[in-house]
Amino acid sequence: MEQRQLEWSRRSQADRQKIAEFYASEASPFIAEQALLSIRNAANRILKNPLNYREGKKLGTHEYVMRRFPYIVIYRVTDTKVSIVRILHQAMRYFN
Numbered sequence: 001m002e003q004r005q006l007e008w009s010r011r012s013q014a015d016r017q018k019i020a021e022f023y024a025s026e027a028s029p030f031i032a033e034q035a036l037l038s039i040r041n042a043a044n045r046i047l048k049n050p051l052n053y054r055e056g057k058k059l060g061t062h063e064y065v066m067r068r069f070p071y072i073v074i075y076r077v078t079d080t081k082v083s084i085v086r087i088l089h090q091a092m093r094y095f096n
Contacts, residue, residue: 005081006047015087019071035069042066042073043084050077061085 008016016039023032046053046064053064056074064073074086 002080004047004050004077004079006043007081007083008043009083009085012084012087019069019087038066038069039071039073039087043082046073046075046084047082050075050082065090 016036019035019039020032023035042064046062050062053062055061056063058074061074061076064075066073070090071087072090073084074088076083076085
């Protein structure tokens with residue numbers, strides 16, 4: 001079976017940008033880059049084993065809980081792709 005393609009929604013791209021801007025202003029540009037690298041690494045782990053992570057709060061989604069930075073990567077899986085839907089802070093209440 002071919003590997004699935006990775007897709008970033010517009011909202012997830014905006015989430016990444018906001019995260020980077022937050023860490024650049026509140027910590028440092030280095031920490032901002034580390035946060036983006038951690039998100040990319042999470043996406044790569046998801047792509048390798050997308051069904052290994054917990055089911056999401058919304059039907060049809062899965063969630064990857066990041067460790068170093070307090071975010072959850074929310075994604076959907078199809079036969080051909082993994083779509084990153086959102087990247088949200090772990091303290092946020094969503095889909096409620």
